[in-house]
Amino acid sequence: MPHVAKAWHLKPHDALAIRALSQSMRISPVIAQLLVNRGVTEEADARRFLDAGMNLLHSPKLMPGMEAAVDRILDAIKDRKKICVYGDYDVDGTTGTAILVQLFQKLQVPIQFYVPNRLGEGYGLNMDALRNLHAEGVQVIISVDCGIAALEETKLASELGIEMIITDHHEMRDELPGGGAVLVHPRLPGSLYPWGSLSGSAVAFKLAWALSVRISNHDRVRPELRELLMDSLCLATLGLVADVVPLQDENRVLVKHGLKRISEQPTVGIRALLESSKLGVEQQLRAEDIAFRIAPRINAAGRLGCARSVVELLLTQCPDQARELADFLDQRNTQRQQIERRMLEQAQELAERDGEGRPALVLSHPDWHAGIIGIVAGKLVDRYGRPVILIAQHDGKPFGTGSARSIPGFEMHTALDACRDDLIAHGGHAMAAGLKIAADRIDSFRERFCEYAAQHFPQGIPPVPKLSIDAEMPLSSLTIGLLNDLDRLEPYGADNPRPLFLTGNLQLDGEPRILKDVHLKFFVRSGNSRFAAIGFYMADRLDELLSGGGKVCLVYRPKRNVWQGQTNIEMELVDFQPGPDADLA
Numbered sequence: 001m002p003h004v005a006k007a008w009h010l011k012p013h014d015a016l017a018i019r020a021l022s023q024s025m026r027i028s029p030v031i032a033q034l035l036v037n038r039g040v041t042e043e044a045d046a047r048r049f050l051d052a053g054m055n056l057l058h059s060p061k062l063m064p065g066m067e068a069a070v071d072r073i074l075d076a077i078k079d080r081k082k083i084c085v086y087g088d089y090d091v092d093g094t095t096g097t098a099i100l101v102q103l104f105q106k107l108q109v110p111i112q113f114y115v116p117n118r119l120g121e122g123y124g125l126n127m128d129a130l131r132n133l134h135a136e137g138v139q140v141i142i143s144v145d146c147g148i149a150a151l152e153e154t155k156l157a158s159e160l161g162i163e164m165i166i167t168d169h170h171e172m173r174d175e176l177p178g179g180g181a182v183l184v185h186p187r188l189p190g191s192l193y194p195w196g197s198l199s200g201s202a203v204a205f206k207l208a209w210a211l212s213v214r215i216s217n218h219d220r221v222r223p224e225l226r227e228l229l230m231d232s233l234c235l236a237t238l239g240l241v242a243d244v245v246p247l248q249d250e251n252r253v254l255v256k257h258g259l260k261r262i263s264e265q266p267t268v269g270i271r272a273l274l275e276s277s278k279l280g281v282e283q284q285l286r287a288e289d290i291a292f293r294i295a296p297r298i299n300a301a302g303r304l305g306c307a308r309s310v311v312e313l314l315l316t317q318c319p320d321q322a323r324e325l326a327d328f329l330d331q332r333n334t335q336r337q338q339i340e341r342r343m344l345e346q347a348q349e350l351a352e353r354d355g356e357g358r359p360a361l362v363l364s365h366p367d368w369h370a371g372i373i374g375i376v377a378g379k380l381v382d383r384y385g386r387p388v389i390l391i392a393q394h395d396g397k398p399f400g401t402g403s404a405r406s407i408p409g410f411e412m413h414t415a416l417d418a419c420r421d422d423l424i425a426h427g428g429h430a431m432a433a434g435l436k437i438a439a440d441r442i443d444s445f446r447e448r449f450c451e452y453a454a455q456h457f458p459q460g461i462p463p464v465p466k467l468s469i470d471a472e473m474p475l476s477s478l479t480i481g482l483l484n485d486l487d488r489l490e491p492y493g494a495d496n497p498r499p500l501f502l503t504g505n506l507q508l509d510g511e512p513r514i515l516k517d518v519h520l521k522f523f524v525r526s527g528n529s530r531f532a533a534i535g536f537y538m539a540d541r542l543d544e545l546l547s548g549g550g551k552v553c554l555v556y557r558p559k560r561n562v563w564q565g566q567t568n569i570e571m572e573l574v575d576f577q578p579g580p581d582a583d584l585a
Contacts (some may be wrong), residue, residue, distance in 0.1 A: 004385035006467040007585035008569050011037050032109035045155045052256045064188040069165050070210050081139040085113040089302035091242035091295050092143035095235040096204035098314035103208045115307045125153035134160040145200025160344040167203045173315040195249040201239025233258045241287050255491045269313045272322035276330045300336040303371030312505035343376045359453040364391035374403035381405045385465040394483050398545050402435040419448045470499040475526040504553040505580040514539045524552035533575035548578025
């Protein structure tokens, strides 16, 4: 079952709009074209997008439930109630937890935090944890990045006499948590908050900001709390990037200034993370450095069941402890990578054996790690262009845990609901979901799910995935000046992806190489221009590359490659077509 070929689509070139924006803004035509591609055509909008000033942040007072939450927290502090911050185990949850805990510590308010074990407890609030915290004397719980759908758990907390302050950004049910809980969420019914797509860590940042304003008794925050909020901005940036929320509006502002702060003045814990990730301190960081170097290390701890150490790292003021904890996360990330590679190989073997002709893939294995199946499922979606569900069968237990990833146009949570008779539990949203299933129902579920998918797709199979390309460009245009121009659009991320370029009729130069058994590297030439291209996890496409008679067309992202003080430009492959001419949809 080979990888699915993508349909290449070159975005329209609106020459008049590009010229007008380029002249009015005095920016290069390339930047103008990329802005137009992103729907930014007016000068005022372009200036806001490129400048992303802190003045564009919305007041936390506008967020539903914020003022009530501040009141409740200040009353709890005054009454010396025992407070616990309850966060999620991923990057967004752990960074948001650290934001609130460090504020309480700064205020010298006794505080504890709780992060559930992903493997033993699962996501979000759970009954046993609430009972245990109650037994420890906790009277107030502030949730971070979870709780908005925890109806039964919130009811139990109320019965136990625990006051709940729920801060979240996830999708809500038709019914909201009751029991006197205070809800802080940018998209609550009736909300007038201008931007609804914050991450959990950003909501926690807003709560810390609102508390700091109230404590300062002035619109301007006290200097020592202002510095703390800037440290919190670093943490919120990690969560925003890792949670893949749209980097538009105030998310873009937060990340842009958070990256600057991390580069210039990282916290003790983040500095240790940078060093363990081989990222130079005081270099200009980009969002992709967070996404591909920092976030996987943090997430690895949660996936392997030790997320509490992440919060400890983010909070510590001791460099030695920070280095020790960062090294621990680095080891866990290496372990995660090894497990992931093995699982990916096994999943591809199963897909190639059993997936031919199926509109979706439902694969299971007794040796798979429940904390990593989501990553592997995402890679299979990209490779095969169809919905994927991977199920980790628990050794000696009569059930398995599944992770699902989808494609545009196929709502995973709806599909799972249609197959709910085969499931113990399920939940999620359109593009990603989780499930629990009895081991003896996996085969039945596979058939029912694939039948549902076949009925959903017009031809019984998923449509060919589309690859949207920003511009066609000659190889000679790949210059450091171009990359400097592209830097103006940073930070890149969801809804502002790093631009993709197409260059055709390139000559292969020399023999392609396989790196680490999985990556493909080769050189291409056009005229006097010669560049290296690297395709991650494309080693199995070597024969395809060589089938073009020495000619190839590439879709890629140009990137700097700094080695021993020398900067070169490298082409990071997204896709290729053998031969001299590109086939465009």
